[in-house]
Amino acid sequence: MQSQTDTSSDTPSLTRRRCFMSMAALPLVACATSPSPPDDGARPAHGLLPGHRRIGNGPEAVLVMHEWLGDHANWEPVWPYLDTARFSYVFMDLRGYGWSKAMTGAYSVDEAVADGLRLMDHHGLARFHIVGHSMSGMIAQKFPLTAPSRVRSVVAICPVPASGFKADEKTMAALRAVIEDDAAAKKAILARGGTRYGDNWVNFKLALARRASSRAAMYGYLKMFTGTDFAAQARANRTPILALIGKHDIPFYREESVRKNFAPLYPNFSLAVCEEAGHYPMLEAPVFVAGTMEKFIATVSA
Numbered sequence: 077m078q079s080q081t082d083t084s085s086d087t088p089s090l091t092r093r094r095c096f097m098s099m100a101a102l103p104l105v106a107c108a109t110s111p112s113p114p115d116d117g118a119r120p121a122h123g124l125l126p127g128h129r130r131i132g133n134g135p136e137a138v139l140v141m142h143e144w145l146g147d148h149a150n151w152e153p154v155w156p157y158l159d160t161a162r163f164s165y166v167f168m169d170l171r172g173y174g175w176s177k178a179m180t181g182a183y184s185v186d187e188a189v190a191d192g193l194r195l196m197d198h199h200g201l202a203r204f205h206i207v208g209h210s211m212s213g214m215i216a217q218k219f220p221l222t223a224p225s226r227v228r229s230v231v232a233i234c235p236v237p238a239s240g241f242k243a244d245e246k247t248m249a250a251l252r253a254v255i256e257d258d259a260a261a262k263k264a265i266l267a268r269g270g271t272r273y274g275d276n277w278v279n280f281k282l283a284l285a286r287r288a289s290s291r292a293a294m295y296g297y298l299k300m301f302t303g304t305d306f307a308a309q310a311r312a313n314r315t316p317i318l319a320l321i322g323k324h325d326i327p328f329y330r331e332e333s334v335r336k337n338f339a340p341l342y343p344n345f346s347l348a349v350c351e352e353a354g355h356y357p358m359l360e361a362p363v364f365v366a367g368t369m370e371k372f373i374a375t376v377s378a
Contacts, residue, residue, distance in 0.1 A: 120175045125198055126191045127175020128168045132160030136377055137204035139192050140167045141212035143234075144297055145254075145261070145285035146356075147174030150209070154358050157366035163373070168195055170212065172293020183296025185304050188215045189222050196226075205373050207231040210329075210355065211301040213319075214238065218306060220315035229316040229376040231369045234329045234355050237337035239307040241328065248302065255294045261285060269324035269354015281356065307341060316344040318372045320365065322353035329355060346372070 121127040129148060142150050148167045158165060169176035170188055181187050192215075196204055205228050208216030213235025220227040243251065253260035262270075265281045319334050327333060331349060338345050348368050353360040 118175060121169070121177075121179045124191070124194060126168050126171065126179065126195055127177075128166055128195055129175075130199060131155060131165045131167070132158060132163050134160060134162040134164050136162055136373060137164045137196065137199075137201035138166070138207060138373065139196055139201075139204050140165055140207040141170060141188075141192070141209065141215060142167075142173065142288075143210035143212060143356075144294065144301070145265070145281070145288070147284075147288040149174065149284055149288065150356065151358055153362040154366050157363050159370055163370065164199075164201065166195060166199060166201070168192060170215075170293070170297070172296065173289045177290055177293075180292065181296075183293055183300055185215050185218050185300060185306070186222070188212070189218050192219065193223055193226070202226060203228055205229045205231065205376070207233065207369060208235065209233040209358065211236050211297055214240070214301055214304070217310055217317070220313055221306070221309055224315070227315055229318070229373060231318045231320060231372060232338075233320045233357060233365070233369075234322055234325055235319060235334070235338075236301045237307070237334075238305070238310040238341060239337060240303065240305045241301050243302045251298055251302070252295075255291055255298070258282060258286075267326055268329075269322060269356070269360070272324060272354070281359070310341045312343065313341065314343055316372075316376045317342045317346070318369070319345070319347045320357065320368055321347065321349055322355055322357050322360070323349055323351050324354040326355070348372075 116130045119128050140151060142148060147169050151167055171179040171181045171183060171191065203226050206216045206219045208214070210233070213232035214237065216230045216232050217238050220230065250260065254264050261282055262278050265278050270278050270281070317338065319338055321329055321331060321334055331347065334347060350357045350361050350364050352364070358365045
């Protein structure tokens, strides 16, 4: 039987998503033998503390971030499969996204790292693993450079490399169009593996994206991941790093490109490919994502 969760701090949208996820999980719940993950509820941003949710009370702490076209809600399908006895997960919304939508700022890599460190301090988690997706996969790589004694490993999912997403003016125009135009956003989702599914998937992912963020934040982080390059600083960093990628993503995020951008920098680099995903493995293959990242983290922690 599932344990009850205090929903007093839930927003209406969170309540709707909780209901949706609960209905989607009914067949699994019927044969489950363990309770729901320990969950301290939604925490909206307060002052300089980002909005977030902590799930689990295990000894291995993990900070998890999201991508450009989504907030923490991208991760909800993964939550039922997390080992909450072994891990303590903190799912953080970046400034301008989700529960941090009211937070403004420079939308820079260094600012996001500072926010994440402050959040882990708040929870008393001195050492931790860091998980980032796409643009926050880039941010994740900066953590061990900023706080090397605190970061135990990095899981970078379909990540932007430390050298950034280099874009010419035509590509930049297409990316800016994604922010303002639904047709352009759908085109981007389709290109990143969405053609394998139907219109319902594309509309679902677009709705997640449009609810997730402010336009100011999207423009700010677009500048971040296309205009930031700390590859020279990252070179020879020995923090264990796993890149988890989707087979059906665009070429920039596929194996050949990721190996080219990551292997020369990180002596302890490894790579895993999800055969059944594009750019959004946590939505497309949540069991694979939960199991792969926990296995990697457990190996590092052994």
